[in-house]
Amino acid sequence: MVHAARSLGLPFRRVSGDGVPAERRLLERLRAGDAAALGEVYDAHHVSVRAFAQRLVGDSGAAEDLVQDTFMALPRAARSFRGEASLRTFVLSIAVNHVRHHVRAAARQRAVTARFARQPVPCASSPADDAQRAELAAALVHALDRLPIDQRVAIVLCEVEERTSAEAALIVGVPEATVRTRLFHARRKLAEALEREGVR
């Protein structure tokens, strides 16, 4: 696992002037409960965490809740973090651990909305391809709702975020082979679901 993380160039890449890895010092401050350190971590990683949350949950409100949960849990979780991966990977793994509740809540919300009408597609500015892209994204989110949470996470990490299965394994905390198996089954189900949604 450590080797996999290092091969990705993940842990402690940034080194400060005095030779102490910047992330390590940041982690030490986090463990000590330094709120400013938490702010720094948020500034550095909130976009990637939020993007992952939006893609995984499919709802901006639920995604924002997941972002907050993730960063609020970070100081406590940092105490057990041994620096095997980068801080970003670690923060994403916290998000994965908190995602179940949010995905279920968002999926329920989408199911209720779908009874009355199609999930409203975000307004595209004017070009037709923007509208089409938004419609495609919504179709994928609906299809993801039919997948088990583990397969959903695998699809978002590897297909949507284009991460390698090794990195996904590091984030999820399972062997790489498990990620590939989940991906295989998820792709098969997704293809059927997307076809039902009219995406060909």
Place this chain on the structure above:
Amino acid sequence: MKDDPIARAARALRETADGSSARAAASRRRIVARAVSRRRRRNRLLLVLAPVAAVLVVSSAWAAVTGRLGQWIDALRPTSVPAPPAAPRGSDPPARTIVEPPPPPAREGPDADVEAGGPPQPSATVASTRPVPPLARVTAPSADAAIAPSPPSVPDEEALYYVAHRAHFVAHDPGAALRAWEAYLAAYPDGRFALEARYNRALSLVRLGRLTEAKSALAPFADGRAGGYRAAEARELLDVLEVDGGR
């Protein structure tokens, strides 16, 4: 790749959900504020718990060093548990909180007085009927030991108390005991054993027949000015002395 619907949908989702949010700044404020309040809460808890823990540790250490820890533990034990026997040398005289039975004073002086028909004198009867206190029982079972005691090298206060205790309870010499109790009280009027010394001095006065002095020495015990120490015995003794004095 373009023909793969999953890949197209994934790309669409990636481009649509890019991690931007109007609530990002608000979320940051909320997260940081939560962390600050958590830290404050933890610090407040530490502020309360740390002094309490420090006081507990210091007081336990102090009690252990001064030997009071054992007394506290003994005090917490049920009262039915018998007190541990006195130390052989008499260096552990009765503590004020623990009532050690001294020789029953009410019977000796007045009874002897009545039997002798005069002032009480230290007699063989008095000496033989006196219950041997634990100290004497352990240290000096024989008369020889009582005659030639060798005071241990103890602090002055305890040495004085030891001498008086030997004279009173072992040698049964009220004259020597009276002098020894008075020597102790002169040196340590507020000493650890001052209360016992005053009471035993009064008993010595009774035995010597100095009844007026004995009465005034017993009065503080009888009327409770000694905190209830030997109050009942003192009252009983005073009653006997009154009756005897009236004859």
